[in-house]
Amino acid sequence: xxxxxxxxLLCSGEHEKLQMAAMMASVGAVSERAVEVFVSMNAIxxxxxxxxxxxxxxxxxxxxxxxxxxxxxxxFRQGRELGDLKMWACSMALDVAGWDMDRLEPDLFDGPLGLxxxxxxxxxxxxxxx
Amino acid sequence: xxxxxxDVKGLNCPLPILKAKKALKDVPPGGTLQVLATDPGSVxxxxxxxxxxxxxxxxxxxxxxxxxxxxxxx
Numbered sequence: 001x002x003x004x005x006x007x008x009l010l011c012s013g014e015h016e017k018l019q020m021a022a023m024m025a026s027v028g029a030v031s032e033r034a035v036e037v038f039v040s041m042n043a044i045x046x047x048x049x050x051x052x053x054x055x056x057x058x059x060x061x062x063x064x065x066x067x068x069x070x071x072x073x074x075x076f077r078q079g080r081e082l083g084d085l086k087m088w089a090c091s092m093a094l095d096v097a098g099w100d101m102d103r104l105e106p107d108l109f110d111g112p113l114g115l116x117x118x119x120x121x122x123x124x125x126x127x128x129x130x
Numbered sequence: 131x132x133x134x135x136x137d138v139k140g141l142n143c144p145l146p147i148l149k150a151k152k153a154l155k156d157v158p159p160g161g162t163l164q165v166l167a168t169d170p171g172s173v174x175x176x177x178x179x180x181x182x183x184x185x186x187x188x189x190x191x192x193x194x195x196x197x198x199x200x201x202x203x204x
Contacts, residue, residue, distance in 0.1 A: 023144050027144045030151040030183075031183060032184070075144070078148050079148075081152075083151070
């Protein structure tokens with residue numbers, strides 16, 4: 001029996017939570033599980049294509065940099081390349097930030113999406129909020 | 131003796147699984163992939179990966195500090 005799709009609501013801009021979302025999304029996708037990630041609030045700032053210092057975090061953020069843990073954006077990309085991983089940018093967050101899709105990391109998002117549609121799609125899946 | 135070998139020693143979760151998934155794309159059905167890893171979580175990870183993807187975990191052993199897995203691409 002196929003696993004239920006995994007829906008990740010990613011709101012936090014903390015490096016540690018971005019990393020966990022990227023790990024869950026990529027592993028889920030390569031394990032033959034459909035995964036969708038909805039990126040909103042401070043999390044959207046980490047996907048700014050023009051940013052130099054992308055990750056802000058605490059002790060574990062520093063440790064992950066020191067130990068060269070895999071980059072979260074790279075993990076999301078690998079999940080998309082190897083499995084069924086869709087990523088959506090919260091249309092409200094884009095509007096409030098004054099961004100359009102071109103502002104985000106290229107070839108990572110499937111498009112803008114509203115929360116209502118995401119929640120509707122997630123009705124029969126497993127839901128995780130970070 | 132496996133048909134292909136993937137060395138992911140020194141890489142942390144989830145890279146061993148992601149790289150194995152990528153490597154399996156080049157293994158024809160029925161072929162085998164040997165994975166060499168040092169991540170202690172990889173033992174249970176590869177069991178779960180094979181169970182969920184339908185591939186067969188033919189072998190899971192330890193050689194010194196290295197975990198050795200042989201996966202048959204189903």
